[in-house]
Amino acid sequence: MPPVLELRGITKSFPGVLANDHIDLTLEEGEVHALLGENGAGKTTLMNILYGLYSPDEGEIFVRGRRVEIREPRDAIALGIGMVHQHFMLVPVLTVAENVMLGVEPVRNGIFLDRAAAARRIRELSQQYGLQVDPDALVKTLPVGVQQRVEILKLLYRQADILILDEPTAVLTPQEVEELFKVIRSLTAQGKSVIFITHKLKEVMAIADRITVLRNGRVVGTTTPSQTTEERLAAMMVGREVLLRVNKKPANPGEVVLEVENLEVLDDRGNPAVRGVSFEVRAGEILGIAGVQGNGQTELVQALTGLRPILSGRVRIMGKDVTGTSPRRVLEQGVAHVPEDRQKDGLVLSFPVAENLVINTYYIPPFARAGLLNHEVIFTTAEQRAREFDIRTPSVLTPVANLSGGNQQKVIVAREFSRPIQLLIASQPTRGLDVGSIEYIHQRIVAKRDEGCAVLLVSPELDEVMSLSDRIAVMYEGRIMDILPADQATREEIGLLMAGVKRA
Amino acid sequence: MAISTSTWERLSARGGISPRRARTYGFVFIGAGLLIYLLFARAAVPGQTSTFVLNFGTAGQTAPIPDLVLPTGPTLYALALVCAFFGGWQLARGFKRVNLVLGVIAGLFVLAFLAWASRGQSFNLTGMLNSALLRAVPIALAGLSGVICERCAVINIGIEGMMLTGAFTATLMGSLALNVWMWPSWASMSFGLICALISGALLGLLLAVLAVRFKVNQIIAGTAINILSVGVTSFLSSRILSHFQQLNNTGTMQPVPIPLLSQIPVIGPVVFEQNLLVYLLYVLLIVTHVVLFYTRWGLRTRAVGEHPRAADTLGINVFKIRYVNVTIGGMVAALGGAFLILGSVGRFDELMTAGKGFIGLAAMIFGKWMPFGAFGAALIFGFADALQTKLAILRVPIPSQFLLMAPYLATIVVLAGVVGEAVPPAADGQPYEKE
Numbered sequence: 041m042p043p044v045l046e047l048r049g050i051t052k053s054f055p056g057v058l059a060n061d062h063i064d065l066t067l068e069e070g071e072v073h074a075l076l077g078e079n080g081a082g083k084t085t086l087m088n089i090l091y092g093l094y095s096p097d098e099g100e101i102f103v104r105g106r107r108v109e110i111r112e113p114r115d116a117i118a119l120g121i122g123m124v125h126q127h128f129m130l131v132p133v134l135t136v137a138e139n140v141m142l143g144v145e146p147v148r149n150g151i152f153l154d155r156a157a158a159a160r161r162i163r164e165l166s167q168q169y170g171l172q173v174d175p176d177a178l179v180k181t182l183p184v185g186v187q188q189r190v191e192i193l194k195l196l197y198r199q200a201d202i203l204i205l206d207e208p209t210a211v212l213t214p215q216e217v218e219e220l221f222k223v224i225r226s227l228t229a230q231g232k233s234v235i236f237i238t239h240k241l242k243e244v245m246a247i248a249d250r251i252t253v254l255r256n257g258r259v260v261g262t263t264t265p266s267q268t269t270e271e272r273l274a275a276m277m278v279g280r281e282v283l284l285r286v287n288k289k290p291a292n293p294g295e296v297v298l299e300v301e302n303l304e305v306l307d308d309r310g311n312p313a314v315r316g317v318s319f320e321v322r323a324g325e326i327l328g329i330a331g332v333q334g335n336g337q338t339e340l341v342q343a344l345t346g347l348r349p350i351l352s353g354r355v356r357i358m359g360k361d362v363t364g365t366s367p368r369r370v371l372e373q374g375v376a377h378v379p380e381d382r383q384k385d386g387l388v389l390s391f392p393v394a395e396n397l398v399i400n401t402y403y404i405p406p407f408a409r410a411g412l413l414n415h416e417v418i419f420t421t422a423e424q425r426a427r428e429f430d431i432r433t434p435s436v437l438t439p440v441a442n443l444s445g446g447n448q449q450k451v452i453v454a455r456e457f458s459r460p461i462q463l464l465i466a467s468q469p470t471r472g473l474d475v476g477s478i479e480y481i482h483q484r485i486v487a488k489r490d491e492g493c494a495v496l497l498v499s500p501e502l503d504e505v506m507s508l509s510d511r512i513a514v515m516y517e518g519r520i521m522d523i524l525p526a527d528q529a530t531r532e533e534i535g536l537l538m539a540g541v542k543r544a
Numbered sequence: 545m546a547i548s549t550s551t552w553e554r555l556s557a558r559g560g561i562s563p564r565r566a567r568t569y570g571f572v573f574i575g576a577g578l579l580i581y582l583l584f585a586r587a588a589v590p591g592q593t594s595t596f597v598l599n600f601g602t603a604g605q606t607a608p609i610p611d612l613v614l615p616t617g618p619t620l621y622a623l624a625l626v627c628a629f630f631g632g633w634q635l636a637r638g639f640k641r642v643n644l645v646l647g648v649i650a651g652l653f654v655l656a657f658l659a660w661a662s663r664g665q666s667f668n669l670t671g672m673l674n675s676a677l678l679r680a681v682p683i684a685l686a687g688l689s690g691v692i693c694e695r696c697a698v699i700n701i702g703i704e705g706m707m708l709t710g711a712f713t714a715t716l717m718g719s720l721a722l723n724v725w726m727w728p729s730w731a732s733m734s735f736g737l738i739c740a741l742i743s744g745a746l747l748g749l750l751l752a753v754l755a756v757r758f759k760v761n762q763i764i765a766g767t768a769i770n771i772l773s774v775g776v777t778s779f780l781s782s783r784i785l786s787h788f789q790q791l792n793n794t795g796t797m798q799p800v801p802i803p804l805l806s807q808i809p810v811i812g813p814v815v816f817e818q819n820l821l822v823y824l825l826y827v828l829l830i831v832t833h834v835v836l837f838y839t840r841w842g843l844r845t846r847a848v849g850e851h852p853r854a855a856d857t858l859g860i861n862v863f864k865i866r867y868v869n870v871t872i873g874g875m876v877a878a879l880g881g882a883f884l885i886l887g888s889v890g891r892f893d894e895l896m897t898a899g900k901g902f903i904g905l906a907a908m909i910f911g912k913w914m915p916f917g918a919f920g921a922a923l924i925f926g927f928a929d930a931l932q933t934k935l936a937i938l939r940v941p942i943p944s945q946f947l948l949m950a951p952y953l954a955t956i957v958v959l960a961g962v963v964g965e966a967v968p969p970a971a972d973g974q975p976y977e978k979e
């Protein structure tokens with residue numbers, strides 16, 4: 041029997057990038073085929089080609105042995121291919137049923153939407169595959185884990201039997217990941233075939249029947265969980281041996297540097313985002329804040345760095361009250377900030393590397409004299425920093441926009457770490473970076489701690505928080521559920537806290 | 545760690561608004577009562593009455609409704625007390641649906657104002673409601689055009705220009721058929737109307753091509769359509785219409801009472817004794833509402849307005865939806881222009897739309913992008929507009945400039961107070977790029 045799906049020699053280039061380079065891939069009926077690769081390896085591009093969102097430069101696609109042309113998502117849907125996109129494709133103001141039936145709506149009398157029929161079908165499918173969801177709920181009121189079930193229901197509603205899940209676990213708590221795996225197993229048990237995309241090694245080992253590793257747009261190899269190990273997969277992904285564990289000595293906490301008391305902050309829409317948060321961070325320790333994205337971490341960091349007004353509560357740095365002062369005043373207290381969205385909040389993309397390196401110190405000597413910039417000093421300092429922090433750029437006069445994500449992040453780290461600082465606030469410092477850069481940034485953060493700097497680390501990647509932190513605070517719906525010493529915390533316990541469950 | 549009761553939880557116990565805002569509402573209600581007392585009630589002479597005439601129209605109403613005669617002073621004191629009582633209640637206990645109460649207070653205040661303005665005189669209330677409706681019709685059509693376009697995320701700033709073009713086309717073609725080709729009146733008017741709709745469709749299509757195909761900034765594209773329309777209609781009007789008066793006279797549609805419905809006291813003659821274009825508005829409102837919320841096309845339109853990429857990944861043709869909706873939106877806007885001619889004055893004047901397209905957009909926002917919401921908002925604007933002319937006749941001692949401001953003041957008050965936050969379709973104004 042021919043494979044359910046076969047890709048042969050798929051090639052796709054974007055201006056300046058060869059995103060897919062002669063990729064071959066086969067998917068057998070009823071299997072979970074994991075596509076593993078770092079950010080930028082070309083996984084999403086390949087799947088978008090398969091789904092008709094991009095057209096390939098070269099290559100052929102076979103579905104059940106028959107050669108097919110997929111020009112539009114419509115063609116893919118007709119062939120039984122369905123995709124859950126990395127960024128959900130749900131309309132928040134519509135109901136679950138409306139989202140699921142969109143595009144293939146059942147109608148009564150040839151005109152009117154038959155919401156009842158759609159809801160009935162959705163309930164049947166929920167039952168059959170264990171995807172509990174209320175068809176009449178508005179999507180925007182649902183937690184992400186449930187939204188993902190809606191996405192999967194969309195595919196099943198269209199009777200897709202080739203399911204593509206693009207980084208489905210990025211937004212889930214560990215328990216939700218377990219549930220998703222159960223669903224995937226029930227799907228394959230009923231004859232569906234799944235392409236499961238991720239860059240997380242643990243997940244691949246847990247769910248995949250076969251694993252194909254991509255690097256720089258090329259297939260590095262195909263293997264099975266029983267024939268490989270996490271270390272070997274990591275090496276295949278990165279192209280060299282990598283350290284999966286952070287090496288660090290026990291912490292040696294000193295005096296309190298950051299003190300937060302009953303902080304309350306609103307989000308952009310005026311809803312409470314941080315609801316009465318209190319904690320402290322001491323010199324020489326890393327306090328990690330774990331939690332699923334969107335539970336108030338962003339607003340918390342913005343409030344601490346003066347970027348967002350504070351509704352009530354107190355923030356003290358080295359005993360000095362900085363509640364509601366300007367971002368510059370906060371920075372001048374010796375605070376370094378690595379923002380969550382580096383392109384939006386951390387860099388001026390059109391400015392050269394050199395100027396981005398002094399963007400928070402340009403107004404003080406030696407970079408400014410009598411109100412004028414001293415380009416000479418700025419340039420030579422930038423060259424020195426670029427060497428010291430291994431920033432790969434043609435020149436320090438290159439616009440930061442032209443650098444890769446990892447090197448952009450190094451520019452921020454270089455800028456923030458080379459000032460005298462007492463407190464480092466790092467928000468998702470390795471978001472979207474390759475394993476190599478992650479290793480580097482982690483070492484830098486630990487080094488700062490060992491110099492006696494207090495570090496507040498915020499990250500939705502549980503592995504990152506667990507491996508770097510000395511203490512772990514878990515945030516859920518704007519509150520800190522608990523603060524645990526890192527050496528006593530288990531993944532399971534933190535996962536439950538991330539879902540708002542606290543054991544007595 | 546114990547979870548502290550946060551400030552927010554204390555607030556949300558009271559209907560979701562902050563205590564400060566809740567208190568402000570209370571003071572506003574009391575203030576309204578106080579104003580009624582200070583401005584109106586004290587001016588009433590004992591024994592004076594305000595007479596509201598409730599008859600209007602020509603429908604052979606069997607029994608005319610008696611006029612409503614209110615003792616001015618007591619009525620005003622009662623209204624002032626009711627407002628103050630609501631204010632006190634709001635401060636002490638708080639209303640759950642405080643925005644609704646604000647609307648009621650606004651209504652009471654208007655009533656008090658009318659009672660005061662017509663003290664010792666009689667005031668034709670039904671007549672004013674009729675004129676309010678007629679003034680609301682073009683605004684409502686403009687608002688409906690906005691709803692149809694923005695629900696699929698194309699901002700149509702060009703409604704004003706589309707109305708103007710529609711008005712001009714209806715005038716020129718209608719007059720041509722009537723006075724040159726000597727067609728019967730109904731045929732010439734239909735011809736004028738159809739030509740107006742075609743002109744609107746063309747301008748809508750132009751906007752769609754600019755906004756969807758060429759991804760021009762939609763505000764600029766719409767503004768260009770406005771400037772183009774003003775220029776072309778003014779030029780042609782000065783070259784053609786002013787020289788050939790017979791090309792600037794279409795006649796107007798006569799009211800057609802609907803049997804039974806037009807017999808309903810007070811409201812009947814206002815709502816159901818109008819010309820066909822008004823009825824067409826009612827039909828369009830219902831159809832648009834049903835299409836938007838109960839059909840495939842509407843569901844897809846809303847999906848495209850909120851998240852075009854999601855719609856695209858489900859095989860929906862984003863561009864087609866936008867082309868069709870914006871073209872229809874242009875036709876509806878032109879219908880508003882045609883109403884100004886065929887349903888109202890019968891002749892074209894330069895710049896005669898006078899901002900109605902823009903007020904229609906305000907009505908769309910106020911109405912939260914819902915057809916009937918926009919209609920309701922248009923009625924408020926129409927009412928303010930009609931009130932202003934009526935008051936000039938009653939010789940109210942308020943400078944006419946202030947009266948002219950009334951519709952716009954109503955806009956501001958309504959937008960700021962009653963509506964609160966209006967959320968547009970999420971992708972509103974953004975061109976869609978396929979990859």
Ligand SMILES: Nc1ncnc2c1ncn2[C@@H]1O[C@H](COP(=O)(O)OP(=O)(O)O)[C@@H](O)[C@H]1O
Pocket residue numbers: 054055057058059077078079080081082083084085086979
């Ligand atoms: N629409 C696009 N235009 C230009 N470059 C793109 C586009 N989509 C992806 N790329 C580039 O192609 C490469 C592969 O990206 P992607 O397929 O998203 O990787 P992955 O999903 O494995 O993280 C990256 O270098 C990315 O910058």
Ligand SMILES: [Mg+2]
Pocket residue numbers: 080083084085126206207
């Ligand atoms: Mg991807």
